Amino acid sequence: MALKYYHAEPLANSLKSMIPLKEKGLAYESIYVDLHKFEQHSDWFVAINPEGQVPVLDHDGTIITHTTVINEYLEDAFPDALPLRPRDPVGAARMRYWNKFVDEHVMNHVSMHGWHRLVGVIARNIDEGTFEELLSHIPLPDQRKKWSTARSGFSEADLQNASDKIDYALAKIEKQLGETAWLAGNDYTLADINFYSHCGMMVERMFPEKDVAANYPRLVEWRERVTTRPAVAEALKAEDRTAPGLRTWSGDR
């Protein structure tokens, strides 16, 4: 059995499937893909994932992409390892509800703010001709547009809309954590890992104006419970090769 995990810094999608690998104690070969050098769009990587995105799981030569799919695949392929999906149908449905919510209503909105601050800086430092050439190698049309917009700058209206959606998500999660210890019930699941990786771990650093400590105390307490899990702490230690000057929102790691 051989697992390879192609990933970038331990943040967002790259972190989201790294945590389950660590939680389950699965040995894997870690292959770093340098997003700042556009390695995700290079021929060698697109041959592995034609969509040109990280992360990717290679299990004995079978390629699995998209973090929510990868994480459920790990549940099915390694049933003896620590389960992160409830085994009862109701629990599994609740977990999937929260995964769907994070995938559809959180991830892209946080991502827009991250891209605005981090990817925008990278994109603006590239001269026009080189940038056009880089764009031509991006396989997904939506990603091509996102890179273009990051260079010119997201509109204030779009950034505000994303921020409003994040407010809605934070309030919804705060409410849920008043009813259950974890998002999907009494157990820590893939849903917690999903929200943590995309938003929970960095929400204060990214959005200091939201005064998270005062407004969402249960979320802060939940975040500490996730952060102090040995597997999560180990994943967060994975090397961050972001150039120091660009660590505007990936924090001080």
Ligand SMILES: N[C@@H](CCC(=O)N[C@@H](CS)C(=O)NCC(=O)O)C(=O)O
């Ligand atoms: N739905 C995908 C999204 C993957 C994704 O957005 N990956 C980002 C990194 S967090 C990426 O590869 N970005 C670089 C690019 O698109 O050029 C998943 O869940 O894996």
